[in-house]
Amino acid sequence: MRRKLNQLIVHYEAERRLLNEQLNECVEEFDHGMAHRFSKGLFLVNMQLQTLYNLxxxxxxxxxxxxxxxESLEKFSQQERAGHRGxxxxxxxxxERKKLAEWEAQVRLPRPQTTAVAEALHKLLHGRITGFTLTLSRAMGLYLTFRLARRTLIITLPxxxxHREHYHLPKKRxxxxxxxxxxxxxxxxKLISFRPLATDADIGPAMSMLSYMAFELFYFREFDQESYLSYFEFNAE
Structure with missing residues (x-):
């Protein structure tokens, strides 16, 4: 997965460089119409790269x-050095550098191989829970419910x-x-999706669809610190 992600980043970075070159050529030639088109394309590529880098x-x-x-502080530091405020x-x-170093150290820590949603799907498949709710945004009241019926995963967006009235779900979405x-x-x-969930192998396709929703359909930063899972788990006897 990470290898594919890096390949996508390389692809879009190359696309960004090409668009920048074409945009600069249009500006030099005063071709404002084409410059505007390349600018729009560059904006979309930058958005895609931001999503990929955050993934x-x-x-x-x-x-x-x-x-x-x-960078800004270093510039101010150089300007103020003569005034003894360096x-x-x-x-x-x-x-700031200490904070960056701490973040870099966190990235290098080993990460779990499963996500909370994948684990919940696993529990649902094996009968440890009867269903669960994935709240995407508490503020928007946007959530999905999951339940299993005869080896079929039923995902409901109520x-x-x-959501249409509040422009959370426009026609395009x-x-x-x-x-x-x-x-x-x-x-x-209600919008309902029926997907097979008979074995652990079926969890992957469901996760791919949910990832697409979070990172492509919605801008995932909308859900930062907003998403959570809720379910009741049976006690093992």
Missing amino acids: RDHRHDEKVAALRHI GYYAAWIAD EVRR RRVLQRLGFRRYDQGD
């Missing part, structure tokens, strides 16, 4: 912000009308959900 390292955005902050900025820069296998029920107020 690889969930602190990517924070690290980029910290590095930019350090020590103030040096301490600030040291704190309250579609409310609903169409993507339908392409992912969701169908309209309860007079359009």
Whole structure:
């Protein structure tokens, strides 16, 4: 998975370099129409790269912000050095660098091979729970319910009308959900997907679909610190 992620990043970085070159050529030639098109393409590629980098390292955005902050502080430090305030900025820069080093150390720690959602699907498959709820955003009231019936995983996204009214589920997103296998029920107020879940091998495809929803359909930063799982687990006897 990580190898594929790195390959995608390499591909989009090459695409970004090419778009930048083409954009600069158009600007030099005063071709504003094509420059605008390349600018839009560059924006989309940058968004995709941001998502990919955050998939690889969930602190990517924070690290980029910290590095930019350090660069700004270093410039101020050089300007203020003559005014005997260099020590103030040096301490600030040291704190930022220490924070970056701590984040880098966290990235190198071994990561679990399963996610909470995959573990919940495993428990559902083996009868340890009867179902669970994945809340994507508490603020938006956006959640999915999961239950198993005759080796079929039933994923429900309820309250579609409310989400439409609050622009959480515009037509474009609903169409993507339908392409992912969701169908309209309860007079359009529910979107339900039926997926096979008979063995552990079926968990992977379900996780791929959920990952697409989180990272492509929705911008996953919308759910930062907002998502959680809830279920009741039977006590082993």
